[in-house]
Amino acid sequence: MTAFQSIAVIGAGAWGTALAMVAARAGRSVTLWARNAEHATRIASTRDNPRLPGVRLAPDIVVTSDPAIAARADMLLIATPAQHLRGAVNMLASHLAKHIPVVACAKGIEHGTHKFMTDVIAEAAPHAQPAILSGPSFADDVARGLPTAVTLAASDEALASSLVQALGSPTFRPYHSTDIRGVEIGGAAKNVLAIAVGISVGRKLGASAQAALTTRGFAELTRLGRALGARSETLTGLSGLGDLILSCSSPQSRNFALGLALGRGEQPPAGKLAEGEFTAPVLIELGASQNIELPVSEAVASILSGRSTIDAAISGLMTRPFKAEE
Ligand SMILES: NC(=O)C1=CN([C@@H]2O[C@H](COP(=O)(O)OP(=O)(O)OC[C@H]3O[C@@H](n4cnc5c(N)ncnc54)[C@H](OP(=O)(O)O)[C@@H]3O)[C@@H](O)[C@H]2O)C=CC1
Numbered sequence: 001m002t003a004f005q006s007i008a009v010i011g012a013g014a015w016g017t018a019l020a021m022v023a024a025r026a027g028r029s030v031t032l033w034a035r036n037a038e039h040a041t042r043i044a045s046t047r048d049n050p051r052l053p054g055v056r057l058a059p060d061i062v063v064t065s066d067p068a069i070a071a072r073a074d075m076l077l078i079a080t081p082a083q084h085l086r087g088a089v090n091m092l093a094s095h096l097a098k099h100i101p102v103v104a105c106a107k108g109i110e111h112g113t114h115k116f117m118t119d120v121i122a123e124a125a126p127h128a129q130p131a132i133l134s135g136p137s138f139a140d141d142v143a144r145g146l147p148t149a150v151t152l153a154a155s156d157e158a159l160a161s162s163l164v165q166a167l168g169s170p171t172f173r174p175y176h177s178t179d180i181r182g183v184e185i186g187g188a189a190k191n192v193l194a195i196a197v198g199i200s201v202g203r204k205l206g207a208s209a210q211a212a213l214t215t216r217g218f219a220e221l222t223r224l225g226r227a228l229g230a231r232s233e234t235l236t237g238l239s240g241l242g243d244l245i246l247s248c249s250s251p252q253s254r255n256f257a258l259g260l261a262l263g264r265g266e267q268p269p270a271g272k273l274a275e276g277e278f279t280a281p282v283l284i285e286l287g288a289s290q291n292i293e294l295p296v297s298e299a300v301a302s303i304l305s306g307r308s309t310i311d312a313a314i315s316g317l318m319t320r321p322f323k324a325e326e
């Protein structure tokens with residue numbers, strides 16, 4: 001018997017919808033909150049969300065745009081884009097019971113503050129218990145019940161383990177952890193690195209370049225992670241290396257797809273959220289503040305901002321001084 005019988009998912013995008021399905025499959029009573037009342041009513045009646053086409057919402061999932069209804073749940077999953085997570089938690093804060101677990105499911109770092117998602121939750125809802133869920137998991141795969149494994153971290157191990165019990169099922173397997181920062185760094189950085197690898201594939205640089213960029217990308221994810229206190233088993237785990245491998249190898253990743261379009265000289269896919277675009281400049285600032293070199297992420301940031309062409313960025317990476325591998 002789980003301590004958390006009811007779960008509200010905040011944000012009815014692709015990921016929020018998939019997570020609502022996960023929670024329903026785990027036997028929880030589920031509320032999905034959409035910011036737009038009309039959108040909520042449409043999803044509730046059609047059981048279909050255009051943000052995740054082809055997936056039929058389980059019949060028992062309640063869809064609402066009322067934050068007070070969502071906040072009655074025993075635990076919350078926040079699945080808005082990273083830059084909107086603070087706004088979503090601010091909106092809910094006055095309705096929340098003390099010590100309610102609030103699980104960040106967004107992947108990113110806040111602009112301006114350089115805060116990771118659980119720090120934002122801790123500021124916006126100081127009486128809540130922040131946690132983070134991240135790992136290799138495409139919303140479409142998860143919603144369809146394909147086998148998926150992720151990491152779920154909270155500072156208290158017993159809480160992390162209870163959250164896993166509440167969400168886990170035979171098709172969705174969360175592993176618990178207390179390394180919140182390690183999990184957050186992996187999810188944020190992999191999106192930026194997936195853009196880099198997408199660019200190289202779009203530019204037809206070959207499978208060897210794809211493997212090299214993914215590996216050197218992992219080296220920089222690890223360098224930053226270590227500097228910020230992440231554990232190496234987290235960085236090599238599902239939320240780090242696992243998600244990096246997924247996002248750097250499949251056009252199903254919107255970040256990879258953005259890079260692919262850039263590399264081919266095409267218009268990026270319209271209306272698709274690619275968090276790496278927003279994370280890249282913050283990641284660079286964070287790296288600089290820690291004296292950590294992040295050449296691949298820097299190349300992505302400079303291409304996205306128009307400071308560099310793709311060819312100049314590739315040449316810049318390949319002509320850096322030779323060095324020992326670390
Ligand atoms: N899709 C995936 O496979 C995965 C996504 N994630 C992460 O989940 C997060 C959300 O991504 P995803 O669901 O795919 O994105 P989508 O673009 O599919 O959906 C984003 C959702 O957030 C809502 N939203 C936007 N701004 C706000 C706001 N200010 N307040 C409340 N809600 C808002 C949008 O509402 P509206 O519909 O009204 O515009 C929309 O429903 C990202 O950080 C992503 O990295 C993590 C793992 C997998």
Ligand SMILES: O=C(CO)COP(=O)(O)O
Pocket residue numbers: 107135136137138139191194243246247252253254255256273274275
């Ligand atoms: O985070 C994800 C898979 O783990 C989804 O990746 P994209 O946001 O790049 O689509």
